[in-house]
Amino acid sequence: MLEDPVNEVKRREHALRIIGEKMKKHGRDGIYDLTGLSGGFPLEEEDLDLIETYVGPAIFEERLQEAGREHMGGEMIAAFNRTSSAILAAVLALTEPGSTVFHYLPELPSHPSVPGSTELASAGYQETEDFTEKPPLDTSLVVVTGSTMDHRVVEESDLVRVIEMAHDAGIPVLVDDASGARLRTVLYGQRRACDLGADLAVTSTDKLMHGPRGGLMAGRTDLIEKVKSKAYQFGLEAQPPLVAAMVRALEKFEPSEIRDAIKRKEEFLRDFKGPEVEETPTGFIIKSSSLEDLQGSGYGGDEISTALSMILLSEHGIVTIPAVGMPGASKTLRFDLAARDAGRIEISFLREAIYDAIKLVSGFINDDEKMRRLILG
Template identity: 50%
Template sequence: MLIESSLDEVKRRESALKIIRSKVGSNGREAIYDLTGHAGGFPLLKEDMVLLETYAGPAVFGDEIQRLGREHLGGDKILALNRTSSGILAAVLALVHDGDEIVHYLPRSPAHPSIPRSAELVGATYLEFEDINDFELGEKTALVFITGSTMDHQVVDEANFRKVVDIAAQWKVPVFVDDASGARIRTAVYKQPRAMDMGADLAVTSTDKLMDGPRGGLMAGKADILDLVKSKALQFGLEAQPPLVAGMVRALENFSPERIVEAFHKKVEVYNALKEDVPSIMETPTGFMLKPEGFKAEVNAACVETCLSDEDLAFVFAMLLLDRHSIITIPAVGMPGASATVRIDLASKDASRIENPELIHAFKETLTELKAIACDEEVCRAVVHPHQATQKQD
């Protein structure tokens, strides 16, 4: 296998960042296409710069993040965090104790790794359900999670969402919605209500996913429970610092769901063109994706024997797509534990700069190259870890 540990994932990410740095250094930011849907940004105003201080920043931007955050997510109060994962950890630290149980309902496993990892950190049992008929709570359940949209953009059914909330209410257990991208996909594309409007006690979203804000977490909640989470966040330094908060404020001011809706319609042409030659390709709400098992199916269909795992094939493809065509996807740059699915998100800001025929050609050509090298583990290793191959030659 090419990727066997979190350390391998870190090294793969470092290799991808070196490729990006080289391309941007040679030809500027326009040389790359970030189609992850996570590009984010810092849409700050000139007058914001003098306020990015430890105390002046929170004082000036605090009221605005509360107002705009409540408009976006609902709830009584808002908490800005340095990452969505930070909010998940803060909530678990505040509400769950050693020996308790965390129960998670999501449209499709696996969950974002921050949830089971946080459970393990406090000594709690973690249970995951993707079939609503199997979902159940117990005497030790201290917190219920719902994922609004998975890492691969599988969106929760609204009726099942409401059923989980009702069950949790019967047990008097708080509900926390991991709505990282779901806060926008669910509402803009599927016209679902905001999580807080459907009875959640807490909800968190990523301010860089399908919106042009910095990588950070924005949490909404009922006042009493959010205060508990905020206390833990401040104790452990999980809160967003002034530059992040300012960036979130400006991103929320600029946010418009129209780009997401446009991507929902645009993806049809690209998906249909790819489906003819890549049967394993799948639609997402705002684009298309090829899962690890899909790569293996495509390689097998070409009668190519490979010892690589499904995930390895996805990592090789993502690195080739970046190196050859300057297209960034999560399996190339994602953090350890991120999905290995190659997902092209046409709601990404850079999607407007790449024409559909160019994108289709890049995807097909990269898949052809993957099939040509999948039988050679060392060649594939050099694609994922090019710096290691250089060191061996030296």
Template identity: 50%
Template sequence: MIVDSSLDEVKKRENALSIIKDIVETKGRDELFDLTGLSGGFIASSSEVSLLETYVGPAIFEDALQEVGIDHMGGEKVLPLNRTSSGILAAILTLVSEDSNVVHYLAELPAHPSIPRSCKLVGANYFETDDFDEFSIPENTSLVVVTGSTMDHQVIDEEEFKEVIEMAHEKNIPVMVDDASGARLRTVVFNQAKACDLGADIAITSTDKLMPGPRGGLMAGREELIDKIKVKVNQFGLEAQPPVVLAMLNGIKNFNEDNLINSFSRKDELFDLLSEKFNNFKKTPTGVMISPEDLNDEVKVSHHLSDNDVAFVFSFILLKDYGIITIPSVSMPGASATIRFDLSTSDAFNLNLNDLDKKIESSFDKLQEVITNEEKCREIVFNF
């Protein structure tokens, strides 16, 4: 294997960022196309930036975030965090006791790794399933988790969503919803209700996913629980700092539902173009994707790489040759290696889909050329 550990994943990400830096410095930002769906942004006026002091910033912007955050997420109170994973960790530290059970229902396995990792830290027993008929809540369960939209944008059925919440509440067990992209994807594209409006006790979203905000997390829910979780957040330094809070505030204010709706229609055009050469691309709500397994199935030459390695090499070819950023090249350890071409990002709006199709095909042709040479593939991913 080329990428065989969390350290390898960190190293390949460092290489990706180095490539991105080189493209910006030598060709300009316009030659980069962030199609991850996680491009985010930092919207701020000069007068707002002047208020980004240690205590002035929170006093001004956290108060303003309460209003727009509750409108965006529902619930009684919101809590800004430095990462969605930080909020998940803080919630589990607060609500889950050692040797208790945490059960998790999602539309498609696996869950985001931050959830089982956090359970392991507190010594809890963790179970996850994507089969609704198999889902149950055993005795000594301290928390039920629901994922609104998976890492690969598989969206939960709303009726199942509500039933899981009802099952938990019948046993007086709190429900946490990992709604990283779902807070927008579910509600805008699939017309589902906000997690808190469905009865979730807490829900958390990523403020850079499908919206022009920073990499951060925003938790919403019952005030009593938010206050308890906030204690842990402050104890462990998991809170969002003033610049991130400001960017969250303006990211939510500038979130445009039409961008998601437009990408929903454009995905069909890109899918049709790619389907002329490939058999295994699938539609997502906002673009197209291909899993590591399906990508490997497209390869017509013999090689010894793992499915994930194939996806990593492909993502780096896309990045280095055409400035196309996909998740596998820049992802954190444990993230899905599925390659998504998300058309909801600002970079995608001005892309000619015929040109994008040709770049994807050209990158795949190069993948086929290099995949038999493991050392060459290693060089592409790690730059050594």
């Protein structure tokens, strides 16, 4: 069902309609966003008159450079309307048609933005979990994922090895640190990617922090300038309101909120008697393979996870990525307890909601029409 990209759009729009309906009935307090991607737009009253097309950059650019370098390291900062936009601009700027983009990940597969950008640049694409494998001779850009969509975090020693290996071959390195810029540093004590020698690093300002959905890139001045030039060419750069909100979010970032997630996770797991779960740095995931009662229904893991996610949303107001994520996003049922709403949801309520979702989906897993209406509306 979800292999069709059109159905992916229908699935997401159906979930957003459910959120809209619940907001009308219960207000924002009836929604618990546990995606870890809820972000925010933390503008101050004084910012509103300064977010014009030309005034905004003049006011916020210097603060963006200062706050961005503190968060990411590097020589220069650039802001984009999404992390995917930053990756696209970098691939277009730094690769030659016919060359290879070689991608290292702690766990396959890649976020679709990397192979998709490579295709648009008319370059070849290869990905690997083997951090000892050397990139092909025709490689023009090495990409390393710092933390995967399901929060698998790269070892710092592996990251350093790849950076040194690429530099020995004269290849620039881009670290896709969408959530890793905070997971790796705050919870794992790793150094910032640019401090490890990465030429470029990009993070999402809405992942594990309360900023807007946008991309923040740091790195070498000469490369940032090339990437910015390509971004301006295709309208990939962040506009003034987004830049202002990024600045505010960076200035207000508080690492302790991520650390508090560990306590919530321990409380949840202590009394959970449902299917097997796997811990993530800031929460947990439920593997579809552990949902034994739902197996053999003819549906794959993506559909099962999405069905559960839709029940959690429609019946309990709990937002997870399989319901609302962009087409191509991971369908793993992940609960991020570093999310802002996690601080106001009762752990017992979350446990019971998961039990209820499993029970309800089990009741009509073999009814194709009900499953289709549940997922697609």
